Amino acid sequence: xxxxxxxxxxxxxxxxxxxxxxxxLEAAGAGLTYEIYDVGEAEWQKHGALIPEAxxxxxxxxxxxxxxxxxxxxxxxxRSLNVTxxxxxxxxxNIRPAKSSTAVKTPFHDIDMVIFRENTEDLYVGIEKQVxxxxxxxxxxxxxKASERIIRDAFDYARxxxxxxxxxxxxxxxxxxxxxxxLSIFQDIAREYPEIETNDxxxxxxxxxxxxxxxxxxxxxxxxxxxDLISDLASGLIGGLGxxxxxxxxxxYAMFEAVHGSAPDIxxxxxxxxxxxxxxxxxxxxxxKDFACASRIRRAVDLVLEDGSVLTPxxxxxxxxxxxxxxxxxxxx
Numbered sequence: 001x002x003x004x005x006x007x008x009x010x011x012x013x014x015x016x017x018x019x020x021x022x023x024x025l026e027a028a029g030a031g032l033t034y035e036i037y038d039v040g041e042a043e044w045q046k047h048g049a050l051i052p053e054a055x056x057x058x059x060x061x062x063x064x065x066x067x068x069x070x071x072x073x074x075x076x077x078x079r080s081l082n083v084t085x086x087x088x089x090x091x092x093x094n095i096r097p098a099k100s101s102t103a104v105k106t107p108f109h110d111i112d113m114v115i116f117r118e119n120t121e122d123l124y125v126g127i128e129k130q131v132x133x134x135x136x137x138x139x140x141x142x143x144x145k146a147s148e149r150i151i152r153d154a155f156d157y158a159r160x161x162x163x164x165x166x167x168x169x170x171x172x173x174x175x176x177x178x179x180x181x182x183l184s185i186f187q188d189i190a191r192e193y194p195e196i197e198t199n200d201x202x203x204x205x206x207x208x209x210x211x212x213x214x215x216x217x218x219x220x221x222x223x224x225x226x227x228d229l230i231s232d233l234a235s236g237l238i239g240g241l242g243x244x245x246x247x248x249x250x251x252x253y254a255m256f257e258a259v260h261g262s263a264p265d266i267x268x269x270x271x272x273x274x275x276x277x278x279x280x281x282x283x284x285x286x287x288x289k290d291f292a293c294a295s296r297i298r299r300a301v302d303l304v305l306e307d308g309s310v311l312t313p314x315x316x317x318x319x320x321x322x323x324x325x326x327x328x329x330x331x332x333x
Contacts (some may be wrong), residue, residue: 003288004033008051008059009202010068010143011040018327019273019313020327021281027302027329030285030293039081040070040262048073050081053322059089059200065255069262081119082257084124091248091255092146094119094227097245098234103305104315106238107109113217114163115234116154117227121146126222132263142178142223147185149221154221155193166190168200168224169236171232202327207233231259247287254285270308272319273312278328300331 007022009015015038015179022075025032035229037055044050050188059065070081085091094117100109151168158166168186172179183200190198203226209216214237222230235244241260248255258276266272277302285294304310310327313319 002031002122003064004035004062005066005284006055006062007034007036008039008055008065008067008070009036010069010070010262011038011042012069012264012267013272014040014068014070015263016267016270016321017272017277018066018257020321021066021278023053024278024297024325024328025281026301026332028293028297028332029292048144049270051084052133056225059253059255064284065251065253066277066284067224067255068258068277069256069258069260071262075207083124085255086248087255089255090120091253092118092120093150094246095249096231096234096244096246097155097283098231101243101302101305102110103302103308104239104243106237106239111214111234111237113214113234114157114219115227115231116150116157116219116221117231118146118150118222118226119227122224139144139156140175140178142181142333144181147182147223151182151186151221152187154219155189155294158196159193163196163219165197165199166169166172166220167198167206167217167220169203169206169220169226170200171203171226172200173202175275176187179223203229206230209217209328210234210237235259240273240314242276242312243279244274245278245283247283249287254287255282256280256287268296270322271313272321274321274325296332298330300328303331304328 009018037052039051040053096115098113100111104107121141123138123140125141131139154166168183170179170183172183210233213214235241244259246257246259252312260276282294283299304327310319310323312319312324
């Protein structure tokens with residue numbers, strides 16, 4: 001039975017990698033139909049809306065979104081559309097698995113960690129106030145409700161997937177009330193999962209520990225900002241942002257996206273790596289219970305990475321995005 005999903009093509013390299021991913025899904029027999037929309041700055045310039053109303057309506061109808069990167073202005077302009085979508089549809093659980101491949105050369109091996117990032121609050125609420133011409137205050141929001149559900153999701157995931165340890169990442173030594181609340185909730189919930197080892201680490205120490213001994217980490221759970229930082233660091237350990245997928249899950253809606261940005265500096269050069277978006281699509285297939293198709297695609301990507309003769313420049317190769325796509329499709333069987 002075919003399932004319809006919504007697709008946002010994004011901007012920058014978004015349209016290129018989206019096209020590749022959809023072709024691979026088709027070749028793998030995913031059996032999906034798509035409602036595809038252009039979103040982002042270029043769409044705003046053409047039609048006056050960053051996300052067309054029809055695109056919102058499509059997501060609300062299909063409840064599953066595969067989203068390509070969208071450019072966010074730095075220091076000015078419109079708010080991040082990623083943040084807007086997460087807040088609008090209460091996509092509170094940002095899950096980012098970082099797993100190393102023996103085919104991708106890095107100083108680290110056997111990394112297999114899953115980052116649970118709370119997705120709706122912390123500094124990302126975007127509340128800023130100008131006190132005077134030289135002073136800006138930003139508001140950090142931590143609530144019991146949001147903290148409990150992301151922490152419980154991390155423990156439930158660990159139990160369901162046979163994971164051994166859950167680590168809480170925080171800055172409660174300085175932010176004693178906000179991060180202190182998150183840590184205390186973690187400690188309370190941990191008692192309900194006695195078979196799972198737990199610990200907590202301060203965010204700056206975590207960064208150091210990750211580059212010295214990343215294999216000590218299994219499942220990590222943390223507030224929004226730290227999740228953003230730690231997941232980018234994790235991607236560097238496994239070979240770059242082109243290899244880090246993510247899901248954004250709520251009670252009613254699910255959005256799947258690559259962690260990396262829109263990379264406008266290489267847009268149109270046909271050298272972008274579509275792996276992160278493709279693996280995000282695999283997470284989407286697994287969410288839809290199509291484990292066989294997801295496994296088929298993951299295996300094909302692994303074979304191409306292991307072969308090493310058709311890789312995009314960020315992975316040390318010289319292949320185009322389309323050549324890499326074709327190599328994956330050739331390995332599907």
